[in-house]
Amino acid sequence: MNKSKPDRPSKDESSAPPTSRGAKRKKRTRLKLLNSAMALFSRKDAQDVTINDITEGADVGFGTFYNHFESKDAIYEAVLFYAFDSFGEVVDAHLDRINDPAEKISTALRLTLREAKLKKDWGRFLVREAFSEMGLSSGLAPRLARDIDEGISQGRFKHGDIDLMTLVIGASTVGCISIGLGEDSTHPQLEEDKTLGQRFIEHALKTLGLPDDEANRLAIVPLPDDDLSERAF
Amino acid sequence: MNKSKPDRPSKDESSAPPTSRGAKRKKRTRLKLLNSAMALFSRKDAQDVTINDITEGADVGFGTFYNHFESKDAIYEAVLFYAFDSFGEVVDAHLDRINDPAEKISTALRLTLREAKLKKDWGRFLVREAFSEMGLSSGLAPRLARDIDEGISQGRFKHGDIDLMTLVIGASTVGCISIGLGEDSTHPQLEEDKTLGQRFIEHALKTLGLPDDEANRLAIVPLPDDDLSERAF
Numbered sequence: 001m002n003k004s005k006p007d008r009p010s011k012d013e014s015s016a017p018p019t020s021r022g023a024k025r026k027k028r029t030r031l032k033l034l035n036s037a038m039a040l041f042s043r044k045d046a047q048d049v050t051i052n053d054i055t056e057g058a059d060v061g062f063g064t065f066y067n068h069f070e071s072k073d074a075i076y077e078a079v080l081f082y083a084f085d086s087f088g089e090v091v092d093a094h095l096d097r098i099n100d101p102a103e104k105i106s107t108a109l110r111l112t113l114r115e116a117k118l119k120k121d122w123g124r125f126l127v128r129e130a131f132s133e134m135g136l137s138s139g140l141a142p143r144l145a146r147d148i149d150e151g152i153s154q155g156r157f158k159h160g161d162i163d164l165m166t167l168v169i170g171a172s173t174v175g176c177i178s179i180g181l182g183e184d185s186t187h188p189q190l191e192e193d194k195t196l197g198q199r200f201i202e203h204a205l206k207t208l209g210l211p212d213d214e215a216n217r218l219a220i221v222p223l224p225d226d227d228l229s230e231r232a233f
Numbered sequence: 234m235n236k237s238k239p240d241r242p243s244k245d246e247s248s249a250p251p252t253s254r255g256a257k258r259k260k261r262t263r264l265k266l267l268n269s270a271m272a273l274f275s276r277k278d279a280q281d282v283t284i285n286d287i288t289e290g291a292d293v294g295f296g297t298f299y300n301h302f303e304s305k306d307a308i309y310e311a312v313l314f315y316a317f318d319s320f321g322e323v324v325d326a327h328l329d330r331i332n333d334p335a336e337k338i339s340t341a342l343r344l345t346l347r348e349a350k351l352k353k354d355w356g357r358f359l360v361r362e363a364f365s366e367m368g369l370s371s372g373l374a375p376r377l378a379r380d381i382d383e384g385i386s387q388g389r390f391k392h393g394d395i396d397l398m399t400l401v402i403g404a405s406t407v408g409c410i411s412i413g414l415g416e417d418s419t420h421p422q423l424e425e426d427k428t429l430g431q432r433f434i435e436h437a438l439k440t441l442g443l444p445d446d447e448a449n450r451l452a453i454v455p456l457p458d459d460d461l462s463e464r465a466f
Binding site: 043044045048127130131136161163164167168170171172174175176178179196199200203207 | 276277278281360363364369394396397400401403404405407408409411412429432433436440
C-alpha cells in the first residue's frame with residue numbers, strides 16, 4: 001500500500017461548497033462508500049476486502065466506486081484520513097477554545113471515548129489501526145503527545161517522559177474502547193464500562209502530575225453536544 | 234465458534250511422556266500445525282484462514298490435520314489455549330518462587346515483553362486477541378489482576394482500583410508489544426524500544442504505589458534464562 005499520499009477530498013469537492021443537488025449527492029455517495037469501507041476494514045485486513053464488498057455495503061453500483069476512488073488502496077488511505085486526521089482536526093477545533101493543557105487532554109480523551117461508543121465501526125477501526133505506522137504518526141497519538149508536551153513546558157505536568165506518557169495514556173484509551181466494543185462479553189468490566197472510562201481519565205490526569213481534586217474535576221468537564229463525526233467529513 | 238471447550242492436549246498425549254519415536258513425531262507435528270495456525274490467525278480473522286493454509290504452512294499433508302484436530306474451530310481454540318493459558322502457566326511457575334507481589338508483576342510483564350520480542354507471531358496474536366473475550370478472561374489479564382489484588386491485600390500497593398490498574402498496565406503492555414512489532418516503522422519510539430519497555434515497567438510499579446527507588450530496582454530484576462515457549466507446550 002502506498003501510504004505517502006492519502007486521498008484527501010479532491011479539488012472539485014473542496015474548492016466550492018456543495019450547493020448543487022448533484023454535488024450533494026456525490027458527497028453523500030462518497031460518504032456511503034467510506035462508511036462501508038470503514039465497517040469492512042475494521043473487521044478484515046485490506047487484502048481480504050473487495051471493491052464489490054464495499055459497493056454492496058454502500059448499496060451503490062460497482063462502477064460508481066470509480067467515480068470516487070481510483071483503487072482499493074485509494075479508499076483505504078481515504079478511510080485512514082477520514083478516521084484519524086479528520087477526526088483529530090475536529091477535536092483540535094474544540095481544544096482551541098481551551099487554555100489549560102490538562103483540560104485539553106481530558107476533553108480530547110472523552111470526545112474520543114464518546115465517539116467510539118456512538119460509532120462502533122469507527123471505534124473498531126481505531127483499535128485495529130491504533131498501533132500501525134499510520135495510527136502512530138497521524139491522528140490522535142501525535143496530538144496527545146503535543147498536548148502532553150505543552151503541559152510539561154508550562155509546568156502544569158510533572159511527569160516529563162512524553163513518549164512513555166503518550167504510550168500509557170494512548171494504549172489505555174485503546175483498551176477502554178476495546179472493552180466497550182466487546183458487546184457479547186460477560187466480563188465484569190463491561191458493566192462498569194462508563195465508570196471505568198471516567199476513572200481512567202482521572203487516573204491519566206493524576207499520572208501526568210495533577211493534584212487529586214483537579215483530576216477529579218477535569219475528568220467530568222462538560223463536552224460539546226454536537227455530533228463530531230458529521231463535521232469530521 | 235464454540236469457545237467453551239478449548240482443545241487441550243488429548244489424553245493419549247498427556248497421560249504418558251512421549252518417549253516413543255511415534256509419540257515424539259506426533260507431538261512435533263501437532264506443534265508445527267499450532268505454530269502455522271498461530272502465524273495465520275495472528276494476521277487474519279479465523280474465517281479467512283483455511284485448513285489448507287494451515288497444513289501448507291506446517292509443511293504436512295492436508296489429511297494429517299485430522300489426526301490432530303477435528304476442525305478449524307478446534308485448532309483455533311487450541312491456539313488460544315497454547316498462546317494464553319499455557320504461557321500463563323509457565324510464567325506462574327516462575328512467580329511461585331517469588332514472594333513480593335511487585336516483583337511478581339515486574340517479572341511477569343518482562344517475561345511477556347521478552348517473549349513477544351523472541352516470538353513475533355505470538356506477540357502479534359497476543360495483540361490481536363488481547364481485548365477479545367478469551368484474552369480478557371484467560372491467560373495474562375486475570376493473572377495480572379490476581380497479582381495486583383495480592384499486592385493490595387498485603388498493603389504493598391496503594392492504588393486500590395484493580396480493574397483500572399489491570400486495564401492501564403495490561404493495555405500499556407499490549408502497546409509496548411505493538412510498537413516493537415512495527416518492524417518497518419520509522420517512528421522514533423521504535424529506536425528507544427527497549428528503554429521504553431523498561432521505563433514502562435518502572436512506571437507501572439510506581440502507579441501501583443511503590444516508592445521510586447524500589448520501582449527502579451524491580452524494573453531490572455534478573456529474568457530466568459530458559460526459553461519459556463518451549464516449555465509452554
